[in-house]
Amino acid sequence: MTDATIRPVTLPLTRERPFDPPEALGLWREEDPIRPLAYPDGHQGWLVTGYAAARAILADPRFSTRIDLLHTPVAQRAAQFRSTLRRPGFFLRMDPPDHTRYRRLLAGQFTVRRMRQLEPRIEEITRDHLDAMERTGAPADLVRSFALPIPSLVICELLGVPYEDREKFQRDSAVLLSLESTLEQVEAAMDDLLGYLDELVRRKRTEPVDDLLSGLAADTDLTDEELTGITTLLLIAGHETTANMLGLGTFALLRNPEQLAAVRDDPEVAEHAVEELLRYLTVIHIGPVRAALEDVEIDGRLIRAGESVTLSVAAANRDPERFPEPDLLDVTRPGGGHLSFGHGIHQCLGQQLARTEMRIAYPALLRRFPGLRLAVPAEEVPMRTDMAIYGVHRLPVTW
Amino acid sequence: MRIVADTGRCIGAGMCVLALGEVFDQSEDDGTVVLLDPEPPASKAAEVRRAVQLCPSGALSLVEPPPG
Numbered sequence: 001m002t003d004a005t006i007r008p009v010t011l012p013l014t015r016e017r018p019f020d021p022p023e024a025l026g027l028w029r030e031e032d033p034i035r036p037l038a039y040p041d042g043h044q045g046w047l048v049t050g051y052a053a054a055r056a057i058l059a060d061p062r063f064s065t066r067i068d069l070l071h072t073p074v075a076q077r078a079a080q081f082r083s084t085l086r087r088p089g090f091f092l093r094m095d096p097p098d099h100t101r102y103r104r105l106l107a108g109q110f111t112v113r114r115m116r117q118l119e120p121r122i123e124e125i126t127r128d129h130l131d132a133m134e135r136t137g138a139p140a141d142l143v144r145s146f147a148l149p150i151p152s153l154v155i156c157e158l159l160g161v162p163y164e165d166r167e168k169f170q171r172d173s174a175v176l177l178s179l180e181s182t183l184e185q186v187e188a189a190m191d192d193l194l195g196y197l198d199e200l201v202r203r204k205r206t207e208p209v210d211d212l213l214s215g216l217a218a219d220t221d222l223t224d225e226e227l228t229g230i231t232t233l234l235l236i237a238g239h240e241t242t243a244n245m246l247g248l249g250t251f252a253l254l255r256n257p258e259q260l261a262a263v264r265d266d267p268e269v270a271e272h273a274v275e276e277l278l279r280y281l282t283v284i285h286i287g288p289v290r291a292a293l294e295d296v297e298i299d300g301r302l303i304r305a306g307e308s309v310t311l312s313v314a315a316a317n318r319d320p321e322r323f324p325e326p327d328l329l330d331v332t333r334p335g336g337g338h339l340s341f342g343h344g345i346h347q348c349l350g351q352q353l354a355r356t357e358m359r360i361a362y363p364a365l366l367r368r369f370p371g372l373r374l375a376v377p378a379e380e381v382p383m384r385t386d387m388a389i390y391g392v393h394r395l396p397v398t399w
Numbered sequence: 400m401r402i403v404a405d406t407g408r409c410i411g412a413g414m415c416v417l418a419l420g421e422v423f424d425q426s427e428d429d430g431t432v433v434l435l436d437p438e439p440p441a442s443k444a445a446e447v448r449r450a451v452q453l454c455p456s457g458a459l460s461l462v463e464p465p466p467g
Binding site: 058059103104105106107108109110111112113336337342343344345347348349351352355 | 410411412413414416417420424425426427428429430431452453455456457
């Protein structure tokens with residue numbers, strides 16, 4: 001088969017069903033797990049929907065994450081891509097050896113052991129928010145009262161960002177992740193957030209306290225600009241992703257009562273359930289994207305140097321060759337191995353924190369409110385198809 | 400079997416620790432892998448292989464004993 005026989009497609013963002021990736025991705029995966037993709041700027045690159053190929057490319061050093069080399073598969077993301085150009089400290093967008101230096105400085109702060117030490121505090125934070133929900137009474141928007149504030153507060157405490165300022169950074173990060181933001185809005189939000197965090201970094205230098213940011217300021221040779229970039233990245237990544245997993249995951253469990261009961265009643269299940277919800281729901285709505293640094297042949301496809309490759313981890317996580325009955329949510333499914341945190345050297349730095357938060361939060365919520373249910377028809381729950389991180393905008397619940 | 404860990408490649412994701420905490424640990428400094436038991440017993444072979452397979456950076460490999 002030659003590439004010319006396959007019509008380039010554009011990346012779909014609309015989802016026919018709230019918990020499944022766009023249907024076309026599944027059809028394309030069956031036909032061609034690596035296929036030509038038309039990028040909105042006229043570039044012709046690739047779309048990968050198969051698990052094996054996506055995992056292989058994510059681990060392959062011949063593919064770069066540098067933003068100046070990437071084409072975005074979604075026109076609306078161009079503004080976000082541009083806003084992170086040449087920002088010191090944005091190591092997510094760096095290749096080795098630049099990336100290695102930052103990752104090394106940070107990885108010790110996010111080890112499995114460190115995250116286990118945070119468990120009592122995360123349990124306390126979760127309890128406080130459940131108490132507040134109980135006091136206020138039903139109905140409630142689970143996003144506002146539970147899914148967003150818990151990871152927000154946890155990452156703030158860990159980094160040393162004042163939680164009182166959450167309105168500011170939650171607003172900025174929403175603009176940065178929205179596919180409807182204009183370039184001007186994105187740049188204004190980025191400037192606002194960087195300005196705020198820059199001031200915070202300077203304060204940590206002069207008045208250090210016991211938090212990650214003060215530690216980095218004191219113990220490393222990172223410049224203020226680098227520290228500000230790192231903090232921006234960790235702050236956004238640290239709350240938006242887990243928040244959406246908590247919101248969307250609860251919605252999915254409410255629609256699958258037997259699975260919900262298993263998570264609620266069997267402590268052993270909670271751990272598996274987190275991995276399965278991560279796989280099944282894959283909140284990474286677009287990509288990630290890589291650019292080939294040289295010609296690479298994968299599964300008979302020649303990806304040329306300079307071509308962008310969009311790896312749909314949402315589609316890859318539904319690949320039947322890797323996961324039997326992939327479209328079924330099964331919280332007892334053994335294994336893991338999903339690509340929701342990515343793979344390769346950029347695999348999520350905060351994944352052990354995210355796991356810990358979810359492992360605590362889901363069962364705690366379901367046990368506190370055994371009668372938890374949607375307060376609106378399921379069709380009326382507003383889905384985040386307009387955001388780079390998928391999930392629910394609101395989840396009205398009662399109990 | 401013997402586990403070989405390349406700390407130069409390791410990114411400190413912690414997947415090995417999560418998979419098999421008796422055998423793998425992470426450095427407090429930079430999060431890179433520390434082998435608690437570089438030659439785990441055969442009874443742990445399946446879990447060790449799984450941990451190696453999950454490693455995102457390809458920092459872990461296995462040296463299997465010669466057959467027989």
